[in-house]
Amino acid sequence: MPVISTPHAFNEGSLFVDLEPVFGHRLYLKCEGFNFAGSIKLKAANEMVESAERDGSLTPDSILVESSSGNLGVALSMIAASKGYRFLCVTDSRCNLSTKLLMEALGSHVHVVTDLDANGGFLGTRLEYVRALCASDDRYVWLSQYTNAGNWRAHFRTTAPEIASQFPRLDVLFVGTGTAGTLMGCARYFREWRRPVRIVAVDSMGSVAFGGTPGRRMIPGLGMSMRPPLLDESYVDEVVRVEEADTIRTCHRMARRGFLFGGSTGTVVSAATDWLSRHGTRGLTAVAIAPDLGERYLDTIYQTNWLQDLYGENLLGSAEVDNAWQEDSASRGQGNRRSP
Incomplete structure (x- = not known):
């Protein structure tokens, strides 16, 4: 039985x-939502904070600031509360209300930007706001998850070895792409493991x-309105893009x-099942990685109203989906398995 004294000390x-x-x-499906931050972002948050503490850039007088669509903001809110730091999360209007309320409950301040950037997203606007804050007051410390090597090192040290230990003969890994x-x-x-594991990156339409034409994205978590600075495509074997409608159907x-x-998991699983078929x-x-659970997406x-307003009334109510529900029920009753 684990006994902990800080919330970031536990992660399943x-x-x-x-x-x-x-x-x-x-x-x-590797489930990363069973910790006090509720998502895989706890790993990156902890690594980046501890690195900033070691190099002296983060001090007791500092004010942490970060741009986040939600999950990293929650993880940093939790760590900041535990360690006694002040934290300001800069997010946008796509951030789930429950996520925003959770950050505030943990004592963080949340700033919501509403203006789109040149690519039709909010990231550029969020980053401009963060840069202006840091220029105005040197107490602000921006961890910059988009460029911070601690972001990927956290998963090199934890997530990947956890998968390898359970699946020593892994053939293909599906990973959602945000930062x-x-x-x-x-x-x-x-x-470095020197096994021919096929790495399939999953992105939102x-x-x-990975290039292409920017478009509307309403589900936070995956996707970027710019090329991620941490991305090195030489490590990626294939990219699969997923429509948001397919994300939602998979979640349901x-x-x-x-x-x-959550939505990110729906996107990754949709891509994985399509690739496997x-x-x-x-x-x-x-193996596919599930970044979080679904409570923050309720x-x-x-x-229903949110879905209908954005995607139309037939997204989940079509005959095709109804038939899939009936077939699922029949397969459960008969003990059969089928492809989607």
Whole structure:
């Protein structure tokens, strides 16, 4: 039984869900939401804060500031509260209300930007605000998750070894791409591991992380309105882009089986099941990373009015989806497994 004295001292890193009964493919989902921050971002937050403490840039008089769509902001809020730092999170109007309230409950200040940047996202606007703050007062310390090597080092040290220890014969790994910290940490680890693990990066349609045309993105977590500075595509074997409608359908399909995951997880699982259905999967061992759980998305991807306003009434109510629900029910009753 673990006994801890600080909230960031606990993280469950060895829990995997077998998704074959849900999707008909041999796919294991690494669950990263079981810690007091509720997401994989706790790892990067802890690594970056401790690095800043070691190099002396973070002192008791400092004010932490970071741009975040939500999860890193919560993780930094928790760590700041535990260590006695002040923290300001700069986010945007796509941030879930529950996430914003959680940061404030932990004692952080939250600034919400509403103006779009040149690529139709909010990241550029958020970064401009952070830079202006730092220029106005040298007490502000910006960890900069987008450029901080501690972001990917955290996953090189923890996430990737946790996967390798459970799946020594791993064939393919699906990783969502936001800042690219998780992607780069895992990809670098498995490159050094000298096993032919195929690294599949997952991105949202409308994101320009890997190039392409910017578009509307309403689900926070994955995707960028600029190329991630940490990204090195030489470590990536393939990129799969996912429409938000498919993200939502995948989240609801897992929820119908009792697994409530967040939007980023829905995107990664949608990409993984699509990839596995397009490739020969017999004998393959595949793992996908689930960054968080679904409670923070109850007022968005699990809220009927929000879905209908943005994606139309038939997103989850079409005959195709109804038939899938019936087939899922039948397969559970007969003990059968099927592909989506």
